[in-house]
Amino acid sequence: MKLGTRKKLSEQLEDLKSKTMEMGALASTAVEKAVESLVKRNVRLAKKVIKEDDKIDDLEFEIENNCMHVIALQQPVAKDLRTIGTCLKIITDLERVGDRAVDIANITIEMAGRAPVKPLVDIPRMAELAVGMLRDSMRAFKEGNSSLAFELGKRDDEVDRLAHQVTRELFSYLVEDPKKISDAVRLMLVASFLERIADHATNIGERVIYMEKGEMVRIN
Amino acid sequence: MKLGTRKKLSEQLEDLKSKTMEMGALASTAVEKAVESLVKRNVRLAKKVIKEDDKIDDLEFEIENNCMHVIALQQPVAKDLRTIGTCLKIITDLERVGDRAVDIANITIEMAGRAPVKPLVDIPRMAELAVGMLRDSMRAFKEGNSSLAFELGKRDDEVDRLAHQVTRELFSYLVEDPKKISDAVRLMLVASFLERIADHATNIGERVIYMEKGEMVRIN
Amino acid sequence: MVKAKTCERLGFWAARVAILISLSITGYMLFYIISKGASIISWDFLTKPPTSGMTAGGIFPAIVGTLLLVTLAIVISLPLGLASAIYLVEYSSKESRFVRLVELAVYSLNGVPSIVFGLFGMAFFVKFLGFGTSLLSASLTLSLMILPTIVATSVEALKSVPDHFREASLALGATKGQTIVRVVLPAAFPGIITGAMLGVGRAAGETAPILFTGAVFYMRGLPTSIFDPVMALPFHLFVLATEHPNISKVEPIQYGTALVLLILVLLISLIAAVIRYRYRRKRKW
Amino acid sequence: MVKSKIKLQTKKLNVWYGNMHVVKDFTLKIPEKKITAVIGPSGCGKSTFLRSLNRMVELVPGARVSGEILLDGENIYDKDVDETEIRLRIGMVFQKPNPFPKSMYENVAYGLKVRGITEEKKLRLLVEESLKKVGLWEEVRDRLNRSALELSGGQQQRLCIARALAVKPEVILMDEPCSSLDPIATAKIEDLLFELKKDYTIVIVTHNLQQAARVSDYTAFMYAGKLIEHGRTEEIFERPKDKITQDYITGRFG
Amino acid sequence: MVKSKIKLQTKKLNVWYGNMHVVKDFTLKIPEKKITAVIGPSGCGKSTFLRSLNRMVELVPGARVSGEILLDGENIYDKDVDETEIRLRIGMVFQKPNPFPKSMYENVAYGLKVRGITEEKKLRLLVEESLKKVGLWEEVRDRLNRSALELSGGQQQRLCIARALAVKPEVILMDEPCSSLDPIATAKIEDLLFELKKDYTIVIVTHNLQQAARVSDYTAFMYAGKLIEHGRTEEIFERPKDKITQDYITGRFG
Amino acid sequence: MKEKIRLKLSGKILTFPPASVSILAVFFIFIFVFSQGLPLFSKISPFNFFFNSTWRPTATPPSFGIVPLFLGSLLVTSLALLISVPLGLLGAIYIAEIANPKIKEQIKLTVEVLSGIPSVVYGFFGLRVLVPLVQKTFGLPTGETALTGGIVLSIMILPTILSLSEEAISSVPVEYKEASLAIGATKWRTIRSVTIPAAASGITAAIILGLGRAFGETIAVMMVTGGAPIIPTSIFSPVRTMTQTIAAEMGEAVFGSTHYNALFALGIVLFTVNLILNLLAIRLIKKKKW
């Protein structure tokens, strides 16, 4: 929605939603790439992730502004308003997802050039799950599919379980080989980041349900 | 704002602001108490902090709902709308501040009964700074005081500096005494939490400036 | 409260009785004249001149006379009245002194008793302009008499065309003249016609103004020029009823004349009323 | 859904104009000392519904009413109920401000006089009270004997409200009371509504959804003579249950 | 601030009615193929301003205009400019739908006939084109010869817009075109505005702030005859610079 | 372009002269009636004319006192109003406020049509029906009395009063009535306290216009009042009105004679009185407040 080209409410809402979808796609990709950079110890890719986070931030800013435009100019009510409220909330979640991707990428950079603590198995698996949740939460948003949103609760539990497992495992490494302490700590952080990303996806799912039904439901 | 007792827009906005102030006060106190519990190794206090976070979460939910009410029923524009937008954003920051307080309290509990890594000097200092920023950001919000908000940028730099210092220091402990690894890691996390709380205060400051002037300004 | 209800009932009854009396008196009058006059009217009565000192024959010249008077009067006063109205409503500002003067004149003219029109007609048309007691003098007098009616109804009709029609037309780039001809006059047409009909009705029924200006009790044949005097129905009735030497003998003719006059005037008046009503109902602005 | 005391209640109310069925099986509870807004598309029967609440609808030739309307539990359409009595208890304010072409004082005193109050002192007092309630007293105290038609549109409307208040009604019906006013006068009337609902039960018909949202506690959405949805205003505007309501309030209608 | 081509522009425009100074030093640029809304409290001179743009204000006895109004750079108040010519280029739509009491066809054809177009085939074509533009063609094609007064209020207003479009104006002025319409008809007109601005420059006066916010690209806030603030509609509604503007749009006025 | 300007002006130029005709007409009426009437006062004193109580134009010496004629007009007119005002007003209330719409339209149509009945027909009806009726009812030597004239005139002006009052009452905005009803007033109370006061100026105007019509009526009175130029002593006296005098005597008056002048002077009086009444009514009608 460029300034000066007024559109009808429904078109503006469509714009908002598609922008939000775009932001969701960027955030998901950022997480994927960050984890890939970590696994492949690819500093360049990590740097790219960090650079591209600006896009996500800009998009958040733009979407938030547009939401305010629409509220100020169109006086949305009922589902229209809930859609806007949902966008406003989803974008903070997505922005935070983006920040976590950056955090992961930073860790990639910090760990660059050192021997790996251990082969990364569970972390890519967690990442896959978390990104899958994120993608599905955005799909639920796009389609207004509240049953899809509802399932996110269960999937989040799986991610939490994995995160615990990773942490426990790393602690044992920690004690074994103090030299690898700092990298082990870093990987623990990555696990917690991924867990939080899954939380954000769950939040998004809750918002989608609110948008569709008008009620806030806790899904985990 | 109870349901069924309709008020005028200006009254509703006042309600929103005072609820937000209340949430700000709760969040600030939570951080203070969490750090106190950490310093004094007071598990009971830590548990109280964790329990009281529910209040903050409830308040966020309530304020967000009220914001949506006001938008749906009053069609606010200009400064009125910006005030609501600001409330919406501030409360996510405050909620996150509350979560960090809980994180700190959890660490208190985890570290309970073990000898301290080192005497805590810098962390209480950081906490004081961060909470001071938070309080001031909320005062700036209440008073619409954008110059007060503007200063938060500089103060945030100071907190960042301290956080770095704490981390570096703890790393040296880490290498010295592998047994204290896990607690040292935990304290590092606390420092990063406090740093992030200061970031949230800075965000709130930015929001206040937006509310007053209608422009988003980066203040750090 | 009970008292209020009783008051209401009493008041309503009083009103009902009043309207009943009002209508029944006039109703009786019409019934009376129709019942007495109906038997007199025949083809001959309508198409033959009076004979044997008015005691026999018909009223043909009086009918023709009245029609002539009325036609001439309306032909003179309608264009004058309509043009005045157009000037007043469309071409002048409300504050102008001239407009107020014209309005005052129209109102004054409307209040002048018909007998004074008669006096004026006699002094001005008959004597001063030398038209003599003639169809022309009488018609001119009548046309002046009905002029205020026509101006007033035309002004009303024009004013009742809402300004937004004019604005719409002007905003589309039409000139003032185009606006009046294409939009205002068509919209005002029914009102103008009603005014004209009202004028015609009044002209047909009045006696006093033609008393000294053109009406005669009897003439041989029909008028051949506008300078001839004419017979007229109302005057005919008046004379038959009050001044005829042999009143009892002409009584049937009186009723007949009265009925014909009544029918003529009521017909015109009815047409006017019907047009007005239809128009009022149809009008949606 | 409605928790306060019910002041006025319609039960299976139906109104016909001749053969035209205008209000259909309308069952609605109107809580005391709250503002209930009636919204709906043009011609859906809002005014007719409102006018049936104080029996003004009976003035329309050919109007027919069935069902019950309970005012404090008593059916106002009962045979032995006097409609003028009902109209003293249920006041009405109209779309266009319609003060009588009399003095401001006479306007407000009118209803009292109709009620049989003639004592000058008492009248003065009551007139003053009503004018104060609508916040007009300060504006007109010095010219109470001037014609009410000298007032501005917004002032006239407040005078009309004062006139309705003077007879101390319990319920006030308002049929689009602000539609002929400018936004500033409208804001004043809306402020007044907030004051009035401390003492009165108010039913307001409005085309202006924003107004309904701003001022009312409860909202009833009417469509084609039927009550489609009724509930707390917040609910209606944030979570309408019915598809038609949703479409109407989000402007996707028709 | 305004970046598109300027279609119409007032420079130090002043209007008096007799001694009353109604529009004061009004300098405003109206960009091409955009919708510019004029808002402001009642009596501030919005209608007068609008009517000065196509010289309709001259019809008011005692009205006096100074300053310039440039249409594509040419001053429409120049001595040798014919005002009927200007009114063909700057069309107008009024507050109340005001079709002539003629057939729908005649209504739309009117402006063309006034322009001297008489060829039946051409007229038909142009009438159809205008009616299609306002989305009325499908609704009325079978009854073009019926009276325009048979249409509903919203349809009438669209007919009036079609009538204005028929003469192919460049600018369309609208003075509260929806104030007598219900929300549904209003929504249709607003939709139409979005279509029309592809081809026309539109200036709309409205009391309805929400409407101004919804439809306009630029908004001018007028107060006591003066232009207080003018800018992108988003700016005016989110970040008004002037205190009076802020107070007015947030309803804290007066 | 110039042609357009000419076109624009031509409408005004075309319609200006007709607009002046009314002014000229009044002016001429004024000039001619006065020029024929005023010379009277060089022959007899105005005091004599206005206050002498005998009208004997053909006697020797002639006497031109209009008191009996004026009183005759006044009496007949007053009687007419006395009958027609209550009937007309109540009737108007019925039509405007009580009758159901269908009947209302029909009655209004009827009344409007009736108001077109020529006065000579009323006179004729009076002469044929009322005169004998009055004579018989009151046992009078003749039925041609002031009362008969009053009744005939009252019937004649009734439609005027009815329809004008009805219009005044109906044009009271329905909002006023609704406001009153909604406040709990009965319909009758509403009519009394709101509708009639609001319509007062219109109703008064209706009455004044009726008065004017009665005062200026010639033929109808002429046929039923007996025409005796004496000061009436009761409503059963035969009377002669001013209008009637002009109509009856103009035929005999010699052009330019004192008698002729006197009849025109009567015309002046009629003209003036009616002008005043009429302007009064117009002011009242224009005083509408809504």
Ligand SMILES: Nc1ncnc2c1ncn2[C@@H]1O[C@H](COP(=O)(O)OP(=O)(O)OP(=O)(O)O)[C@@H](O)[C@H]1O
């Ligand atoms: N006096 C009447 N006689 C016959 N039908 C009527 C009468 N008054 C209203 N109606 C019809 O009854 C229906 C409902 O009218 P009503 O005035 O109650 O609608 P509304 O919802 O108030 O509309 P609006 O929002 O336009 O005021 C409409 O279709 C209208 O045409």
Ligand SMILES: Nc1ncnc2c1ncn2[C@@H]1O[C@H](COP(=O)(O)OP(=O)(O)OP(=O)(O)O)[C@@H](O)[C@H]1O
């Ligand atoms: N023909 C006129 N003669 C004298 N003054 C007028 C005339 N028309 C309007 N005015 C005055 O000029 C001022 C501006 O009127 P205008 O109609 O332009 O205001 P507006 O902003 O359109 O108001 P609204 O929003 O009520 O339509 C008002 O004070 C009004 O009273």
Ligand SMILES: [Mg+2]
């Ligand atoms: Mg209505």
Ligand SMILES: [Mg+2]
């Ligand atoms: Mg205006």
Ligand SMILES: O=P([O-])([O-])[O-]
């Ligand atoms: O931003 P977070 O600290 O809530 O992840």
